[in-house]
Amino acid sequence: MDTLLKGTPVRLSDRVLRVTQDNPGMFTGPGTNTWVIGGDDGPAFVLDPGEEDDAHFEAVLAAVGDREVAAVLISHTHRDHWPLAPRLAEHAGCQIFAFSEQPPFTAGRRLEDNERLFADGATLVALHTPGHASDHLCFLLEEERAVFTADLVMGWSTSIIAPPDGNLNQYMASLERLLELGQDGGIDILHPGHGESIKPPLDRIREIRSHRQQRTDQALEAIAAGVATIPEMVERIYADIDPKLHGPAAFSLRAHLDALVEEGKVVEDQPGRYERAV
Numbered sequence: 001m002d003t004l005l006k007g008t009p010v011r012l013s014d015r016v017l018r019v020t021q022d023n024p025g026m027f028t029g030p031g032t033n034t035w036v037i038g039g040d041d042g043p044a045f046v047l048d049p050g051e052e053d054d055a056h057f058e059a060v061l062a063a064v065g066d067r068e069v070a071a072v073l074i075s076h077t078h079r080d081h082w083p084l085a086p087r088l089a090e091h092a093g094c095q096i097f098a099f100s101e102q103p104p105f106t107a108g109r110r111l112e113d114n115e116r117l118f119a120d121g122a123t124l125v126a127l128h129t130p131g132h133a134s135d136h137l138c139f140l141l142e143e144e145r146a147v148f149t150a151d152l153v154m155g156w157s158t159s160i161i162a163p164p165d166g167n168l169n170q171y172m173a174s175l176e177r178l179l180e181l182g183q184d185g186g187i188d189i190l191h192p193g194h195g196e197s198i199k200p201p202l203d204r205i206r207e208i209r210s211h212r213q214q215r216t217d218q219a220l221e222a223i224a225a226g227v228a229t230i231p232e233m234v235e236r237i238y239a240d241i242d243p244k245l246h247g248p249a250a251f252s253l254r255a256h257l258d259a260l261v262e263e264g265k266v267v268e269d270q271p272g273r274y275e276r277a278v
């Protein structure tokens with residue numbers, strides 16, 4: 001059962017409020033998590049305001065309360081994360097910060113990797129973590145050793161990696177970056193873009209990493225056995241899942257094959273036909 005309360009601010013710590021949007025779906029799980037980050041006296045940050053929707057707009061304003069909004073932050077430019085941002089920024093009289101712009105999304109200011117942002121009692125560090133999307137950012141809340149992971153690590157499912165903007169090798173490197181940051185207690189908790197917060201954090205990251213590695217190994221084994229095309233590999237690797245999911249599975253497998261081609265382990269000798277590199 002989904003325990004995320006939709007449309008009502010939920011306090012997770014002194015500095016963190018979560019408002020889950022009522023937009024459940026195949027890519028959003030229970031819905032998009034919007035985060036209000038900062039102390040009681042404000043100003044506060046709003047991260048990922050979500051999709052354009054009156055009820056969610058009101059819920060986010062309720063979570064902000066009397067505080068000023070320091071900036072609206074966007075984790076990445078997929079449409080379940082940002083469309084409410086312009087309205088919120090205009091209402092609050094603040095800017096939108098993001099790593100990049102993708103029409104029709106425009107940022108007021110572009111964030112750099114490792115850039116530090118300050119609000120009332122909250123220091124956020126922007127971490128460029130591409131893979132799910134090339135412009136993906138996580139944010140570390142230093143005071144709580146909490147990482148807002150958006151769609152890099154989610155609470156409900158593994159992330160979709162859709163080439164060409166999504167890239168599996170980059171995704172794996174981003175997971176490693178979080179694991180390094182989390183060594184010696186550097187991270188206490190993960191607050192994902194979809195689903196419940198994750199604690200302890202590192203086991204989940206390692207689990208996602210090994211799941212991906214396993215899929216990569218299966219793709220290599222299939223190719224070694226002479227299975228050359230994505231539809232044939234899906235039949236083999238995903239034999240035990242509902243055929244309705246074979247479409248998304250093919251998409252995901254494509255990301256694995258692109259990664260193997262990028263690493264020089266596999267070649268696409270004819271369009272759509274893969275074999276081992278010699």
Ligand SMILES: [Zn+2]
Binds near residue numbers: 078081151
């Ligand atoms: Zn998302």
